[in-house]
Amino acid sequence: MSLKFRHFKEDTRKLFASAKLWDYHLKQVEGNFGSGVHSYFTFLRGLFLLSIPSFILSFSFISIPQLLDPPARNHPEVKFTGEELITGANWFTETIMYYGYYTNGTIQTIPGSVYKMPLAYLLATAGYFLLCLLWLVKSTATSFRKNYIEAKEDESDFISKVFCAWDFGITSDDASKLQHTMISTELKEILAEKRRHKESRSSAKKCKVFLYRLVTWMLYLGITGGCMALVYFVNKELLNKIKIWGNIGYQISLALIISAINLVMPIFINLMTHWEDYKYPRHEMYIAVFRNFLLKLGMLAVICAFWTDGNLKSTHTNQTASCWETDLGQEIYRLVIIDFLFTIIFATFCAEFIRKLLTKCIPSLKLAEFSIVNNVMDLIYGQTLCWIGIYFSPLLSLIIIVKYFLVFYIKKVSVMQNCRMSTQRWRAAQSQTLFNAFLLLSFLLCAAFLCVVVFLETPSYDCGPYRGLNRSYDAIIIEFQRLASDESSYWFAVIMNVISSVWFLYSIVVVLSTAVVLVRSRSIGYRKFAKALREQIALEGQDKALLLQWL
Amino acid sequence: ECTYFTMKEIKRLYKRFMELSLLYYSPTELKKMSRPTLPPHIIATMAELKVNPFADRIIHVFSDDVNGCMTFEGFLNMFSVFNEQAPRDVKAFYAFRIYDFDGDQYLEHGDLLRTLERITRRSLKDEEAELIITKVLEEAEMDDDMKISFMEFEHVLSRAPDFLSTFHIRV
Numbered sequence: 001m002s003l004k005f006r007h008f009k010e011d012t013r014k015l016f017a018s019a020k021l022w023d024y025h026l027k028q029v030e031g032n033f034g035s036g037v038h039s040y041f042t043f044l045r046g047l048f049l050l051s052i053p054s055f056i057l058s059f060s061f062i063s064i065p066q067l068l069d070p071p072a073r074n075h076p077e078v079k080f081t082g083e084e085l086i087t088g089a090n091w092f093t094e095t096i097m098y099y100g101y102y103t104n105g106t107i108q109t110i111p112g113s114v115y116k117m118p119l120a121y122l123l124a125t126a127g128y129f130l131l132c133l134l135w136l137v138k139s140t141a142t143s144f145r146k147n148y149i150e151a152k153e154d155e156s157d158f159i160s161k162v163f164c165a166w167d168f169g170i171t172s173d174d175a176s177k178l179q180h181t182m183i184s185t186e187l188k189e190i191l192a193e194k195r196r197h198k199e200s201r202s203s204a205k206k207c208k209v210f211l212y213r214l215v216t217w218m219l220y221l222g223i224t225g226g227c228m229a230l231v232y233f234v235n236k237e238l239l240n241k242i243k244i245w246g247n248i249g250y251q252i253s254l255a256l257i258i259s260a261i262n263l264v265m266p267i268f269i270n271l272m273t274h275w276e277d278y279k280y281p282r283h284e285m286y287i288a289v290f291r292n293f294l295l296k297l298g299m300l301a302v303i304c305a306f307w308t309d310g311n312l313k314s315t316h317t318n319q320t321a322s323c324w325e326t327d328l329g330q331e332i333y334r335l336v337i338i339d340f341l342f343t344i345i346f347a348t349f350c351a352e353f354i355r356k357l358l359t360k361c362i363p364s365l366k367l368a369e370f371s372i373v374n375n376v377m378d379l380i381y382g383q384t385l386c387w388i389g390i391y392f393s394p395l396l397s398l399i400i401i402v403k404y405f406l407v408f409y410i411k412k413v414s415v416m417q418n419c420r421m422s423t424q425r426w427r428a429a430q431s432q433t434l435f436n437a438f439l440l441l442s443f444l445l446c447a448a449f450l451c452v453v454v455f456l457e458t459p460s461y462d463c464g465p466y467r468g469l470n471r472s473y474d475a476i477i478i479e480f481q482r483l484a485s486d487e488s489s490y491w492f493a494v495i496m497n498v499i500s501s502v503w504f505l506y507s508i509v510v511v512l513s514t515a516v517v518l519v520r521s522r523s524i525g526y527r528k529f530a531k532a533l534r535e536q537i538a539l540e541g542q543d544k545a546l547l548l549q550w551l
Numbered sequence: 552e553c554t555y556f557t558m559k560e561i562k563r564l565y566k567r568f569m570e571l572s573l574l575y576y577s578p579t580e581l582k583k584m585s586r587p588t589l590p591p592h593i594i595a596t597m598a599e600l601k602v603n604p605f606a607d608r609i610i611h612v613f614s615d616d617v618n619g620c621m622t623f624e625g626f627l628n629m630f631s632v633f634n635e636q637a638p639r640d641v642k643a644f645y646a647f648r649i650y651d652f653d654g655d656q657y658l659e660h661g662d663l664l665r666t667l668e669r670i671t672r673r674s675l676k677d678e679e680a681e682l683i684i685t686k687v688l689e690e691a692e693m694d695d696d697m698k699i700s701f702m703e704f705e706h707v708l709s710r711a712p713d714f715l716s717t718f719h720i721r722v
Contacts, residue, residue: 026721027721030721064720158687158690159687159708160711162663162667162670162683162687162712164708164711164713164714164718167604167716167717167721168719169719170602170603171601175602176602176603180672183670183671184670184675187683188679188680191679403606404644430712433672541696544696545696
């Protein structure tokens with residue numbers, strides 16, 4: 001009996017040991033496709049594990065207490081039909097799914113305890129964001145420190161090609177044959193380039209390239225502006241129709257438009273960037289990725305700005321219950337679902353599976369390569385949606401967990417069956433840093449947006465945990481004032497007063513800036529020292545050669 | 552004590568070592584041996600090493616005796632160096648010994664030529680290989696003796712950020 005229990009404990013520990021989840025699948029992918037595709041799946045696993053504490057925090061601190069004391073519904077006649085799963089509206093609107101359902105009072109179902117919902121809502125979300133910030137900063141810092149080495153701009157350095165080219169993780173025969181061909185082709189190419197003595201561009205060509213780039217930037221800004229305006233106008237037109245419950249077509253149309261743009265525009269942007277004729281393919285990739293990212297964020301920003309705009313919020317004279325936070329939460333929910341469906345249907349099913357079927361008919365067409373960059377940027381976009389939506393829809397984290405789980409298995413099956421190994425060597429180090437940096441950037445933007453919502457925006461008058469207040473943050477301030485006036489928590493109030501005063505923050509900023517300056521000057525000193533030592537070694541080598549000559 | 556594995560992973564590796572031993576020894580022989588050693592051709596059948604062009608060099612570097620037989624300590628040491636948590640200098644140390652075919656603590660022309668042949672499966676022409684070797688020596692050299700010592704090798708690898716991710720076997 002105790003042996004069985006020990007086995008069970010071991011198995012559950014194996015299941016929850018965070019770094020070991022899906023280990024077998026990762027190894028299979030790495031063995032067949034190398035470290036590049038493997039890094040995509042590791043990234044996915046990292047995001048999946050990050051969503052789990054989010055769900056635990058929001059469900060246990062926010063949703064469960066509310067379930068114990070459900071408030072009365074305004075529209076009890078609406079029943080659950082299947083379409084809520086896509087639109088997120090109708091019956092879902094007045095459940096723990098969205099911000100609007102939560103009470104602004106206290107929950108006292110357990111006698112003797114007082115559970116303040118407004119505080120809990122804000123603190124749980126803040127706790128999750130703090131956790132994410134710590135994890136992201138730590139992972140970006142470690143990858144930057146490990147991988148960012150001041151590599152020479154000239155990409156053809158032989159040492160790294162000879163000694164670091166062979167990916168030791170490969171275990172399949174086909175992959176290893178491909179690696180051999182890849183390495184020898186690369187070496188031959190570099191030799192040919194050196195022999196050609198790559199000519200520097202003439203000034204006429206430089207002028208032409210400059211004009212091209214100007215035109216493409218203008219074009220890109222025009223396209224982005226156009227898409228953002230389109231989103232704005234569609235949203236405005238459909239505003240009233242979205243609010244009518246049961247209107248599934250209008251409700252999902254905005255999400256469909258945005259996901260379609262996200263699918264089609266990157267193709268044009270990649271083409272445009274290719275025409276710009278950059279000297280290094282790596283720069284081309286960075287710029288294309290940055291532009292795609294900016295486009296997606298731009299459209300998201302329009303939606304967020306639209307719903308937090310002052311004109312649309314209900315004032316207390318308006319009779320129809322209008323809850324802009326719930327509406328924004330529903331929009332995000334729809335975006336998440338439709339984005340997931342589009343990824344599965346188009347990116348995976350069409351691009352990879354159907355192409356595999358086509359290769360049987362058309363012999364010259366080869367299997368698709370798994371595009372690591374595009375897939376990682378899709379993941380980052382999905383995670384951005386989750387971060388924005390988590391404040392407005394606490395159960396979104398559950399949806400995201402299920403989504404990541406399904407995406408992992410679907411992508412893995414698709415990769416193993418339908419893709420071939422990439423013919424270009426994957427520079428893991430710099431790409432890893434880039435992806436971490438993008439993730440951190442989008443996290444900071446989401447956090448900034450939520451700070452604006454919490455500290456500056458007026459919450460809806462008749463729904464949610466902050467109804468009737470001027471700002472959501474007022475709930476915390478009221479609590480502090482209550483604690484300050486209460487005799488038993490006097491010291492707590494004093495400490496909070498000190499921490500929130502201006503002088504304390506100012507002194508922290510000064511201390512941190514001084515620390516940064518000191519560390520930077522130390523690193524400059526080390527670099528100079530290393531350079532001097534290198535010169536010394538060269539000199540000693542010359543001395544040695546000279547001495548050997550004399551003997 | 553000095554590996555980068557957890558207890559569970561060490562047990563898993565031990566199980567694999569035992570499975571490999573059973574391919575060579577009979578169970579009764581195995582019970583009698585206190586420290587079983589495996590000959591190199593058995594280790595080379597492992598999936599992780601089968602397609603690796605440097606498999607024989609890896610086994611040689613980590614083996615404990617002249618014939619190339621490896622005990623479990625050597626086996627564990629081998630995989631822990633290839634673990635992703637092993638630091639750069641440990642990996643550089645063993646990479647140097649793997650690429651040093653003649654074992655003279657320097658990477659000279661002959662070692663570099665054989666490394667090149669292994670990774671390209673002899674598909675480079677002779678003069679191309681010569682050119683590459685000259686360029687490599689040019690880039691790595693700091694004291695003009697036409698061979699790469701361990702210090703120079705380690706210094707050069709510190710400028711190659713991909714080394715950590717390619718010199719990695721997941722077991």
